[in-house]
Amino acid sequence: xxxxxxxxxxxLSTTTATRRQLLQGAGALGLASLLxxxxxxxxxxxxxxxxxxxxxxxxxxxxxxxxxxGALAAVAQQTIFQPWRDPDQLRAMAIGQKxxxxxxxxxxxxxxxxxxxxxxxxxxxxxxxxxxxxxxxQRTTLADYRSxxxxxxxRGDMPDLLLQLLATEQGLNPARxxxxxxxxxxxxxxxxxxxxxxxxxxxxxxxxxxxLRKTQSFPIGLVAPELHRSLDLQQEWGRLLHRPARIxxxxxxxxxxxxxxxxxxxxxxxxxxxSAAWCLAHPQECGTMLAxxxxxxxxxxxxxxxxxxxxxxxxxxxxxxxxxxFFARLQARSPGLIGGKLPEAGFYGA
Numbered sequence: 001x002x003x004x005x006x007x008x009x010x011x012l013s014t015t016t017a018t019r020r021q022l023l024q025g026a027g028a029l030g031l032a033s034l035l036x037x038x039x040x041x042x043x044x045x046x047x048x049x050x051x052x053x054x055x056x057x058x059x060x061x062x063x064x065x066x067x068x069x070g071a072l073a074a075v076a077q078q079t080i081f082q083p084w085r086d087p088d089q090l091r092a093m094a095i096g097q098k099x100x101x102x103x104x105x106x107x108x109x110x111x112x113x114x115x116x117x118x119x120x121x122x123x124x125x126x127x128x129x130x131x132x133x134x135x136x137x138q139r140t141t142l143a144d145y146r147s148x149x150x151x152x153x154x155r156g157d158m159p160d161l162l163l164q165l166l167a168t169e170q171g172l173n174p175a176r177x178x179x180x181x182x183x184x185x186x187x188x189x190x191x192x193x194x195x196x197x198x199x200x201x202x203x204x205x206x207x208x209x210x211x212l213r214k215t216q217s218f219p220i221g222l223v224a225p226e227l228h229r230s231l232d233l234q235q236e237w238g239r240l241l242h243r244p245a246r247i248x249x250x251x252x253x254x255x256x257x258x259x260x261x262x263x264x265x266x267x268x269x270x271x272x273x274x275s276a277a278w279c280l281a282h283p284q285e286c287g288t289m290l291a292x293x294x295x296x297x298x299x300x301x302x303x304x305x306x307x308x309x310x311x312x313x314x315x316x317x318x319x320x321x322x323x324x325x326f327f328a329r330l331q332a333r334s335p336g337l338i339g340g341k342l343p344e345a346g347f348y349g350a
Contacts, residue, residue, distance in 0.1 A: 047264065050076040053084055053093055054103030056186075056294045058205055058309040059126045059250045061286055061302070062275035063103060064293055069278075071271035075264045083294060086185060087157045094119060097256040101268055105158040105250050106323060107330055107338055113347045114339025120259045121347055122269050124251040124319040125276060127310035128234035129205035130159045133193060133212070136200075137228040142170050142178075142236060149179040151189040151201040158249060159202050161337060162233060165329055169240040187296055190214075193227065200230070206290075206297055206305035213301050234310070241329075246310055248322045273313040280306060317349040 050072055054060030060083070066072060067081045082099055084090045087108060093099050094112050106124060113119045132139075132150065139145060142163075152160050160182070164174045174180065181198060183189050186207045193201040194214055203211060208229065215227050238245030252272060254265055279286040287302035316323070330337040 046074065047076045047261075049078040049080065050101065050258075050264075050268075051080050051082055051099045052101045052103075053082040053090075053099035054252075055084055055090070056297060057103075057126070057250075058129060058279075058290075058302070058305055058311055059103045059252075060294070061279045061290050061306075061311075062125070062272050062313070063101070063252070064289055065275040065278055065286070066268075066271045068289060069275070071275060072267055075267045081293065087154055094253075094255055100255055100258045101252055102255055103250060103252050106248050106326065107158060107161060109251070109253050110323075110327055110338040110343045110347065111336075112339070113343050114341060118256045118259060119347075120254045120265075120349065121316040122252050122254055122265065122349060123272065123313045123315050124248045124323065125272070125311060125313045126250040127246040127312055127314075128237070128249055129208075129305070129309040130162060130233040130247075130249070131203055131205075131208045131229050132200055132231040132233070133203050133208055133227050134200040134230035135227060137230060139200075139230050142167050142172060142231065145200065145231075146172065146177050147179065148200060149181050149198055151181045151183055151192045151198045153183050153186045153189045153202070155182040159204055159233070161330060161333075162237075162247065162249075163202055165333060166233060166236050166240060168333065170236075202233075205309045206301045209304035209308070210296070210298060210301035213298065213304065243325070246322075248319055248326050251313075251316065251319075269313075269315065276311050276313045280311060283307070315349055316347075320348050323348075 052063040052067060054063050060081075064081050067079045070079070072079045084093055090102065090104055090108065091112065094102055094104070094117055101122075106121070109119060109121050132145070152163060154160055167174045167178060172178065181192070183192065186203055189201040190203060190207050190211045192198045194211055212227055234245045234247055237243060237247050254268070258264060283303040283306045284299065286306065287299035290302045291297045291299045324342055327338050327342055331342070335341070
């Protein structure tokens with residue numbers, strides 16, 4: 001068989017539906033194939049197409065490489081990559097089965113699973129890429145940001161959830177002690193920061209590296225402040241919770257009918273791990289690749305971000321204990337964040 005040529009689909013328009021409407025819609029539409037238990041049959045022939053989807057973040061780099069390299073040619077005639085822009089669009093894609101493999105925050109995966117969406121977590125591959133970037137290099141704990149305004153993307157989702165969890169662990173009341181300025185996307189938080197409209201922003205890689213690069217370049221460097229990686233949220237997690245400084249932040253999940261095809265799932269997991277290793281070993285090529293397919297990113301920013309993103313593909317079953325610790329913390333704060341309960345065993349892996 002000749003390797004399939006990768007195809008890159010244009011971004012979907014951002015959905016205007018709310019999370020509640022989307023999740024209610026899953027039941028109202030009677031998506032039997034989506035919500036029913038995964039069937040047991042296995043496709044022997046290659047699938048006509050596999051759609052991989054992810055955000056403008058390092059977690060998507062292996063997915064793009066899988067499509068570009070033909071890594072899944074043995075199980076799919078065509079592999080495409082589809083970017084998603086925000087959590088509402090991600091949820092719409094999962095509920096509507098608009099992708100076969102979706103990169104997503106771990107809490108979103110748990111929430112969708114517990115609400116009946118046909119989903120199975122395959123791995124955790126992003127173990128922490130969150131920072132507060134600041135004009136002040138001297139702030140080293142969240143308590144140092146008391147009464148300070150911080151630009152935060154994706155209200156009610158990662159990374160906002162993690163910021164609030166860590167603030168609470170430190171004895172802060174996020175609503176009272178921090179001034180959180182919510183913005184729709186990480187890029188908007190970055191723009192507020194580099195144009196001096198806020199002093200601090202919560203960013204994820206490669207947005208952190210992109211912001212630091214931009215402030216050193218012409219013409220933005222003429223007006224932007226000098227920025228610092230002021231607070232590493234992974235280190236705060238380890239310090240406050242007496243854990244390793246890594247967080248099971250995001251990974252990839254199989255959606256809908258793909259859950260019933262173990263040979264394909266095994267190929268996806270193996271290809272993702274191999275592509276992640278390739279990205280780490282070839283940061284320049286990976287940066288060029290990611291920037292080519294995701295607007296606003298630069299190869300240099302991706303190169304800077306890769307060694308700081310804790311990119312490691314750990315099968316979901318092996319990551320279960322760390323995920324359950326994280327989910328239990330979220331559940332204690334608000335059970336609805338993970339759909340009301342810890343996911344059962346069927347959530348973890350193929």
